[in-house]
Amino acid sequence: MKLGVNYRHWGPHASRENLLKCAGIADNSTLDSMWVNDHIGFPPGEWNNEYGVSDDMGNIVDPYATMAFLSAVTNRIEFGSAVIIGPYRPPLPTAKWLQSIQHLSDNRMNFGVGVGYLTEEFTALGVPKTQRGRLTDELLDFLHIAFGKDFVECNGQKIALAPKTKRPPFLIGGNPDIAIPRAIKRGDGWMPVFIDPDVLKPLVQRFQKEGSAAGRGQLEVVAMKTLPIENISEAIDLAKAYQDAGATHLVSAHDYSSPSEYQEIVDVLSNEVRPEIS
Secondary structure, three states, rough: OOOEOOOOOOOOOOOOHHHHHHHHHHHHOOOOOEEEEEOOOOOOOOOOOOOOOHHHHHHHHOOOHHHHHHHHHOOOEEEOOOHHHHOOOHHHHHHHHHHHHHHHOOOOEEEEEEEOOHHHHHHHOOHHHHHHHHHHHHHHHHHHHHHHHOOOEEEOEEEOEEEOOOOOOEEEEEEEHHHHHHHHHOOOEOOOOOOOHHHHHHHHHHHHHHHHOOOOOOEEEEEEEEEOOHHHHHHHHHHHHHHHHHOEEEEEOOOOOHHHHHHHHHHHHHHHHHOOOO
């Protein structure tokens, strides 16, 4: 099982200097990956923050720009989105972003994508939230064409997208009843978030069984969870539980406010947890 860590590109911490230092810390570790998030911005004043998202996340560097930055300042580590909101951006420029980042990073990107939930962002973008599932499916279908064929057709116009690169893995986030069928039909894996291992295991078994029946073979399961690194034995036990549940990749998500705190987190994950799940 691979092991990754989140990368905070939001809030007052997300200066160029801090982001550069944290990227180097992760790249110089034994960890396999680092992961970014997606928001456009939050409304001023009171709003319906149904998931209790930190206000800091409204002050966020765009995920595509962040991954392009990571492609330039790291050399080894993979990176990915957990998750980019598919309906927020048109398919053609999205395909161009992904191809460009893949080209610049030597194919180190993972494309995690979800349908989104924040009503105010959909309103600001002029995107109907009620159509988010359909729009996400259309995006994924378009991206398969963009990476698989010499030309795409948009609004009746054929266009060649270059430079051609390897397609990144498409990892589908969201509720298992919706995300699992979408991942089997249009993706390469599923990204469950904060689902405990005992609950996750039968879901993974179902996912792999249905994927096999659809001729997809073994699919990726990239699980997001905060490992309790203040207790190393508990962190190792929990990581092993996710491995036993069928996760192929575990991303440990942590709060931190400085590169020194990030160094401490990465050191525990890299030096203590990573060797136990190799």
